Amino acid sequence: MSTNKKIQFSKKRTWSHDLPISFLMQQGVENPGVLSLAAGLVDQNSLPAGITKQAFDELFTDPRTAKEALQYGTTAGSLALRSLLLKHLSRLEQKSVEEIGITVDNMIVTTGSQQYLSLLGEVLLDPGDICLVAAPTYFVFLGVLQGLGARIVSVETDEFGMRMDSLEATLAMLDSQGQLSRVKMIYLVSDYENPSGVSLALDRRKQVVEIARSWSREQRVFVLEDLAYRELCYDGPVVPSIRSFDTTGETVILTQTFSKSFSPGLRVGFGVAPDEVCAAIRDKKGNDDFGSTNFSQHILATALRENLYYDHVEYLRTVYREKRDCMLQAADLHFSNIPDVHWVHPRGGLYVWMTLPDGIETGFNSPLFQKAIHEDKVMYVPGELCYAVDTGRGEKEQPSIQKNHMRLTFGVQNLAGIQEGMQRLANAVKSFV
Amino acid sequence: MSTNKKIQFSKKRTWSHDLPISFLMQQGVENPGVLSLAAGLVDQNSLPAGITKQAFDELFTDPRTAKEALQYGTTAGSLALRSLLLKHLSRLEQKSVEEIGITVDNMIVTTGSQQYLSLLGEVLLDPGDICLVAAPTYFVFLGVLQGLGARIVSVETDEFGMRMDSLEATLAMLDSQGQLSRVKMIYLVSDYENPSGVSLALDRRKQVVEIARSWSREQRVFVLEDLAYRELCYDGPVVPSIRSFDTTGETVILTQTFSKSFSPGLRVGFGVAPDEVCAAIRDKKGNDDFGSTNFSQHILATALRENLYYDHVEYLRTVYREKRDCMLQAADLHFSNIPDVHWVHPRGGLYVWMTLPDGIETGFNSPLFQKAIHEDKVMYVPGELCYAVDTGRGEKEQPSIQKNHMRLTFGVQNLAGIQEGMQRLANAVKSFV
Numbered sequence: 001m002s003t004n005k006k007i008q009f010s011k012k013r014t015w016s017h018d019l020p021i022s023f024l025m026q027q028g029v030e031n032p033g034v035l036s037l038a039a040g041l042v043d044q045n046s047l048p049a050g051i052t053k054q055a056f057d058e059l060f061t062d063p064r065t066a067k068e069a070l071q072y073g074t075t076a077g078s079l080a081l082r083s084l085l086l087k088h089l090s091r092l093e094q095k096s097v098e099e100i101g102i103t104v105d106n107m108i109v110t111t112g113s114q115q116y117l118s119l120l121g122e123v124l125l126d127p128g129d130i131c132l133v134a135a136p137t138y139f140v141f142l143g144v145l146q147g148l149g150a151r152i153v154s155v156e157t158d159e160f161g162m163r164m165d166s167l168e169a170t171l172a173m174l175d176s177q178g179q180l181s182r183v184k185m186i187y188l189v190s191d192y193e194n195p196s197g198v199s200l201a202l203d204r205r206k207q208v209v210e211i212a213r214s215w216s217r218e219q220r221v222f223v224l225e226d227l228a229y230r231e232l233c234y235d236g237p238v239v240p241s242i243r244s245f246d247t248t249g250e251t252v253i254l255t256q257t258f259s260k261s262f263s264p265g266l267r268v269g270f271g272v273a274p275d276e277v278c279a280a281i282r283d284k285k286g287n288d289d290f291g292s293t294n295f296s297q298h299i300l301a302t303a304l305r306e307n308l309y310y311d312h313v314e315y316l317r318t319v320y321r322e323k324r325d326c327m328l329q330a331a332d333l334h335f336s337n338i339p340d341v342h343w344v345h346p347r348g349g350l351y352v353w354m355t356l357p358d359g360i361e362t363g364f365n366s367p368l369f370q371k372a373i374h375e376d377k378v379m380y381v382p383g384e385l386c387y388a389v390d391t392g393r394g395e396k397e398q399p400s401i402q403k404n405h406m407r408l409t410f411g412v413q414n415l416a417g418i419q420e421g422m423q424r425l426a427n428a429v430k431s432f433v
Numbered sequence: 434m435s436t437n438k439k440i441q442f443s444k445k446r447t448w449s450h451d452l453p454i455s456f457l458m459q460q461g462v463e464n465p466g467v468l469s470l471a472a473g474l475v476d477q478n479s480l481p482a483g484i485t486k487q488a489f490d491e492l493f494t495d496p497r498t499a500k501e502a503l504q505y506g507t508t509a510g511s512l513a514l515r516s517l518l519l520k521h522l523s524r525l526e527q528k529s530v531e532e533i534g535i536t537v538d539n540m541i542v543t544t545g546s547q548q549y550l551s552l553l554g555e556v557l558l559d560p561g562d563i564c565l566v567a568a569p570t571y572f573v574f575l576g577v578l579q580g581l582g583a584r585i586v587s588v589e590t591d592e593f594g595m596r597m598d599s600l601e602a603t604l605a606m607l608d609s610q611g612q613l614s615r616v617k618m619i620y621l622v623s624d625y626e627n628p629s630g631v632s633l634a635l636d637r638r639k640q641v642v643e644i645a646r647s648w649s650r651e652q653r654v655f656v657l658e659d660l661a662y663r664e665l666c667y668d669g670p671v672v673p674s675i676r677s678f679d680t681t682g683e684t685v686i687l688t689q690t691f692s693k694s695f696s697p698g699l700r701v702g703f704g705v706a707p708d709e710v711c712a713a714i715r716d717k718k719g720n721d722d723f724g725s726t727n728f729s730q731h732i733l734a735t736a737l738r739e740n741l742y743y744d745h746v747e748y749l750r751t752v753y754r755e756k757r758d759c760m761l762q763a764a765d766l767h768f769s770n771i772p773d774v775h776w777v778h779p780r781g782g783l784y785v786w787m788t789l790p791d792g793i794e795t796g797f798n799s800p801l802f803q804k805a806i807h808e809d810k811v812m813y814v815p816g817e818l819c820y821a822v823d824t825g826r827g828e829k830e831q832p833s834i835q836k837n838h839m840r841l842t843f844g845v846q847n848l849a850g851i852q853e854g855m856q857r858l859a860n861a862v863k864s865f866v
Binding site: 005006007008009010011012013016017019021022025040041042044045047048049052053056060063066067068069070071072073074075110111112114115118122123124125126129140143144147181184216217218219220259263264265266267274276277280282283284286287288289290291292293294295296298299 | 438439440441442443444445446449450452454455458473474475477478480481482485486489493496499500501502503504505506507508543544545547548551555556557558559562573576577580614617649650651652653692696697698699700707709710713715716717719720721722723724725726727728729731732
């Protein structure tokens with residue numbers, strides 16, 4: 001006896017269908033011989049097994065500390081960890097804790113920084129509210145915004161990140177349309193942006209805070225600074241965060257994660273926000289899971305306290321620097337003889353952003369993607385996923401979503417895999433030029 | 434220069450203010466000498482430090498398995514763990530995996546079962562949609578429903594759990610009000626309900642599935658079965674789950690957690706649902722955190738695979754049985770001479786539900802709560818938190834929210850703490866009779 005009655009899902013359920021990340025993962029599963037330059041995993045071999053063991057052993061030698069790690073934590077996260085995170089930020093910002101001007105109460109530990117991004121969206125955005133993003137930007141966050149029914153408005157970028165003149169122009173346009181009261185935030189991956197590899201220039205970091213403030217006419221416009229790749233810097237200057245220019249701490253909300261710099265399996269990220277926002281996120285998180293895993297937090301706190309973490313990050317930089325160089329060399333070797341193909345040389349992060357000649361599309365349904373995955377056995381992330389669809393405009397009025405880019409990552413493959421993958425990819429591309 | 438512009442939060446933010454759980458935790462922090470019979474923590478001393486170490490050592494002896502645990506997992510959770518969860522359910526249901534009629538694809542691993550409850554609410558409930566609950570019921574889930582803007586409608590209970598005649602009558606009432614199309618689910622903690630300690634009688638488990646089906650006229654009405662306390666059974670018969678009566682698997686959604694039976698610090702729970710619901714939850718979780726901690730999942734999978742888990746649960750039952758008996762004996766000793774005070778003898782779980790004489794209120798602002806916390810130095814959960822406010826009715830039309838109950842837990846205190854706490858509480862109560 002089947003009732004077979006239709007399930008009536010919530011309205012927001014319809015906004016989070018068919019996520020590209022699921023499609024990508026599915027492709028990986030269905031095509032086992034495929035070399036993935038797409039997967040956002042980190043380098044398996046350099047994962048901190050030894051350090052985690054050291055931290056675990058230290059925690060579990062004393063039954064008291066072991067049992068604390070196995071008990072419930074609090075919704076905002078372990079106080080010991082949050083205190084260490086303050087010091088961590090102080091070290092990264094090269095400022096004293098006092099100069100940074102935040103306390104542990106401004107911090108919430110989350111299940112990766114992804115959960116922080118999602119929680120912030122939940123507490124700030126009603127359907128139709130506006131978030132400004134770079135074009136291109138982190139496509140998984142675009143999925144979050146879409147799932148909340150938010151309107152996503154893209155801002156032009158160049159080799160120094162989001163263009164401040166375009167940002168001003170976009171805000172002015174929204175104002176003239178009577179939409180300024182709906183603008184809640186400007187999202188920026190300021191260091192080694194996923195996917196473009198570009199970092200926001202120093203002068204723009206200061207400007208964006210001023211711009212957000214000056215347009216906070218009807219309600220506060222936040223800058224959401226995603227520093228997921230901050231610590232994966234391989235060469236060139238390390239630039240202060242956008243947040244460091246927010247002297248009152250009212251405008252910038254910052255998130256970071258230990259997924260890239262330590263272990264994604266621990267799922268520990270965190271965010272820093274003004275008190276009111278922090279309270280809102282804590283309340284929502286209280287309902288959602290009343291706290292991320294305490295066990296992981298205790299492991300990470302031990303690794304941070306003993307400086308094991310910092311040694312590991314140093315090591316990781318040498319590993320990824322070599323892998324980045326390997327991918328850039330392979331690009332030189334296999335792509336430099338293909339006309340009108342160019343790519344960014346990132347100074348950090350995990351991605352190389354490659355641009356193909358104008359007519360060559362890279363999307364899931366493109367001949368290139370299909371040939372690459374089925375014949376050449378290589379996979380990349382189509383660049384078009386990283387450009388937002390603005391639901392405030394008609395289909396034909398979309399600001400040109402660029403379709404001829406690929407996001408390549410040197411994170412997960414070893415050196416041989418990177419070289420082989422780049423050769424396969426060049427083969428695929430050559431069929432279309 | 435402060436912009437000081439007002440923050441415009443999302444509408445749903447306003448629905449999750451002032452959670453009672455935060456107030457309770459705050460009271461604990463602010464009154465350090467207070468013995469808490471309120472905190473929902475588990476027994477600290479019996480946490481599985483040794484078993485976790487054994488599982489960890491096994492995982493980390495081999496760098497390959499260590500690094501798998503430290504890498505990203507998938508949104509739905511570790512496949513190895515989900516396969517073990519199938520066997521786990523099969524063991525608990527005393528049926529073969531085939532008889533249970535689910536696969537790993539019906540399962541999603543979450544950050545405690547709390548996250549499963551919250552995700553399910555997100556994908557099913559629009560503001561104004563209706564969830565039926567027992568009166569009293571798990572107050573944290575009431576917070577989740579409130580945070581989603583759902584309407585909560587209470588159904589009467591007796592010593593066998595939710596009354597099926599009241600459930601029918603409530604559904605008929607909602608139908609007559611044209612609200613049947615908004616009824617999305619019936620929430621039940623079927624074993625040793627938090628807070629009442631009552632289990633749903635066997636015949637009612639079958640009936641509730643039939644009732645949900647027969648009222649699935651306009652869209653599917655789900656039964657959400659929360660089996661958080663299932664394995665904490667101390668005596669008396671173990672009853673099959675509600676889900677075991679759902680022959681087509683279309684009506685009942687089941688959640689369980691390892692927070693009570695193993696370690697809340699690992700934050701591993703899971704849920705079982707029909708395919709379509711599972712897909713919706715996976716999509717939402719993909720946006721929210723793309724997977725709970727993989728590390729914890731690998732530890733738990735190892736403990737389950739090696740049967741370390743089952744030995745621990747056996748041990749835990751003896752620990753909690755003794756603590757429950759201790760609390761019941763202390764109740765006999767200190768409360769049996771106070772007229773019109775009675776309490777439930779739970780056969781499992783972590784709670785003793787105590788009823789005071791009609792006129793004695795127990796809420797946060799009641800003289801009893803204030804005296805208990807400030808003078809007698811003991812804390813409980815006011816029973817009224819466990820009764821839903823129906824936003825579909827006016828303030829004066831609320832079905833009598835009962836104000837003379839206390840939820841007491843024997844989870845966190847040791848035997849001496851339980852005895853002392855009960856004595857203090859009796860002192861407080863005696864001042865008001």
